[in-house]
Amino acid sequence: MKIVTVIGARPQFIKASSLSREIGKRQGIDEVIVHTGQHFDKNMSHIFFEEMKIPEPRYNLNINSLNHGAMTGRMLEEIESIMLKETPDWLVVYGDTNSTISGALAAKKLHIKVAHVEAGLRSFDMRMPEEVNRILTDQISDILFCPTEVAVKNLEAEGFGGKKVKISLSGDIMFDSALYYRQKMKRPEGIDPNQTPILVTIHRQENTDDLQRLKNILDALNGLAKEGEKLIWPIHPRTRKIIEKQGWTIDFDCIAPVGYLEMLYLLEKCSMVITDSGGLQKEAYFFNKYCLTLRDSTEWVELVENDVNSLINVTEPQLKERLRAYLNQKIDNSNYLYGKGQSAAHILDDLVNYSKE
Template sequence: MKKIVTILGARPQFVKAAVLSRIIREHGEFEEIIVHTGQHFDQNMSDIFFEEMEIPKPKYNLHINGLSHAAMTGQMLIGVEKILLDEKPLAVVVYGDTNSTLAGALAAKKMGISVIHVEAGLRSFNMNMPEEINRIATDTISDLLLCPTDVGVQNLKKEGILGSEKVVKSGDIMKDAVTYYSKKANEKSSICNKLMLEENNFVLATIHRQDNTVHVEKLKAIFTGLDEINVQCKVVMPLHPRTKKIIEENNIETSITIIEPVGYFDMLSLLKHCKMVVTDSGGLQKEAYFNKKHCIIAREETEWVELVQNGFAKTVGSNQLKMIEAFDYFKSKKSDFSKNLYGKDVGLKIYNEIMNLIK
């Protein structure tokens, strides 16, 4: 049977891969070999996603984490190359913008294996972000670039990456995940009851980006803003391990409600019942939109520009005053979330594009 290899390493990739993996299994036309690089290794950041979302357990786990960007990417490159030599797939699928994404794409391309990039064309235009470097490098060497938006397609054209068969506007596969798994989350998650959270009366926050965590003054300013919001409306934060470490090392105190990282069903439940979202996560910006919630983006820029352009989100960076202004603006704002910004049946479209590539 024909094989493709899927490279995963971080929470958002597990969510996206769940959609395509389910479609691959339903059609049964080729075998998917899943490789987990180990980039996210905490049980609540990794294992629980495979369990909840019924993703097949990875055939390989490289257990690579906690290293510098260069060391992590290099070790992943070596590990993935060995797997590709053994499995001999027709194509490798990578998602998003992590070190796992770049390592998987590089290993495949150097061996003459087709590279499929899901979520291609996104740009923050901030080269201080490791994710931006990973995106650009991966897009440059990919054989099939599946863009979630028109903006993604245009970014690639401006960079000289052309070809109707190579660059495809597929829509955002994360929308399929939210649509499909929200029903299961309603049945299986009780987190709001456990935390005694009132409907539409708490703010969901996540902070983990390198730019916010390595600059302690930025992180302190963000938490100061969250503390001020917390006076008006309870703020709940599933705490990323990286952020937790920085907070503890620098004795940053906060009045908000800190909880352990949560699984996908619990996160969907929190999204459904919250008032709004504060985050520096790209994925959560869209998940907020899919759940009809406004989003305050704790970054100076966003790859998902259509959210800001259509009034569903605001970028505030680490400026606590802008954060409070955005909260005050959104707390009474009514928006039309029925706009179709990210397509539908995206997973099936991506599957068909893959089939066209490897047939």
């Protein structure tokens, strides 16, 4: 059996590492990795392959720094050529990026079966490009691997139960990766091992491209720092450029983007997480850390429902007070919202068995 895996962004590298490792344990399965190049900064792309021992991509498309339409179109064209050459049994895509929808479309038009890992997630906010990508990818996939029961229910509510598609509750493959790589985490250079800072990440366009939202967030975080809270921000290069262009200051520690093993260290050591990332919301839960999500909605609604995550309205002038109210919260992650770390084996078993039907 041949599988083509399409990846292009940091969370996809992490998820794909677990499935690639499981494929390596079995005979008779050939995986062809296609890296679209969507994340092209060395610290946000190549370093993940190096430190996580992911097999090098057989194809690197180097498609980045384009508007959504141009990026998706070019990826679709290039992936289609690869599909025609490789003729795989399955195309596997992860999550909700432009790489995800481009890969799924290319395969489906060539009648190649599509597997969507992390299917069924819904933020119910169609302003988010990720929401559009995940909905469309689910619609054209042959097997939908859902990380949670909520995701399964979302698909059932949309009528997927009556469609010719397999819905599989696989658990979250990112939990597999967190468990495996937690033993290999490493301290970023210059980080004091005795400190327990608040871990901050901000990169989504809904926050960075709306200057008032970004200013509200920065003012609130600076306010916490001035009151004595220790914060650390592995800052995305694009976000840093926007802040510098506006002439704003950051009154707490910023470091360059870190690799996954270093991020796990920061999660292990931090007191809590403030983020607009999708993946980091779950990773905070994996590490028993409370998360404040600087967004109007989240696809990980079960975290909010279980009181381990709070959505923060960044347009509020009282943003700093809202943040402070949730500091140092403790959580319990013993309810296994995302399975028990065996998702990769489950996914691969289903792909093999489905191919025999």
